[in-house]
Amino acid sequence: MGMPGHLLWAEIWHVLGPMFEEVMREDKPVWHDDLLLTLKRCGASETTYWSFCYSGIHDQAGKVLGIFSPAVETTTRVLNARRMRTLGDLGVRTPYSRSLEEVHTYSSLLFLLRFIFISFSCDTGMSVHDNNTDG
Numbered sequence: 001m002g003m004p005g006h007l008l009w010a011e012i013w014h015v016l017g018p019m020f021e022e023v024m025r026e027d028k029p030v031w032h033d034d035l036l037l038t039l040k041r042c043g044a045s046e047t048t049y050w051s052f053c054y055s056g057i058h059d060q061a062g063k064v065l066g067i068f069s070p071a072v073e074t075t076t077r078v079l080n081a082r083r084m085r086t087l088g089d090l091g092v093r094t095p096y097s098r099s100l101e102e103v104h105t106y107s108s109l110l111f112l113l114r115f116i117f118i119s120f121s122c123d124t125g126m127s128v129h130d131n132n133t134d135g
Helices: 010-026 073-095 101-123
Strands: 030-041 046-059 064-068 072-073
Touching: 010 046, 010 064, 046 073, 046 101, 073 101
Parallel strands: none
Antiparallel strands: 030 046, 046 064, 046 072
């Protein structure tokens, strides 16, 4: 890409920068699965999920000179899994409903709870699938 990370990923450097610095300073690899990152794409903020790792690139003396970071965007998989969980939850509960009103109430509550969770995750940058090496 030919650009410094803090310029290329300016909108998420507050998340990536400390990880980058930890690898450079302590030679401690870092990885995340399905990390929520809000990126600017085509001038608009977009919620995305990424799985990636940072590991040091060493010189002959063992000093970290740079970072190797294979990454894959997992947004589609994460969103599809969330949709399938929602459909599964609806499918499990619906057969036991005794009325259309009960189906409607359960469905509405389920969608409301999922919406609140998604909104909270996006607002805070929290990721349920955050698997940092720090535990």
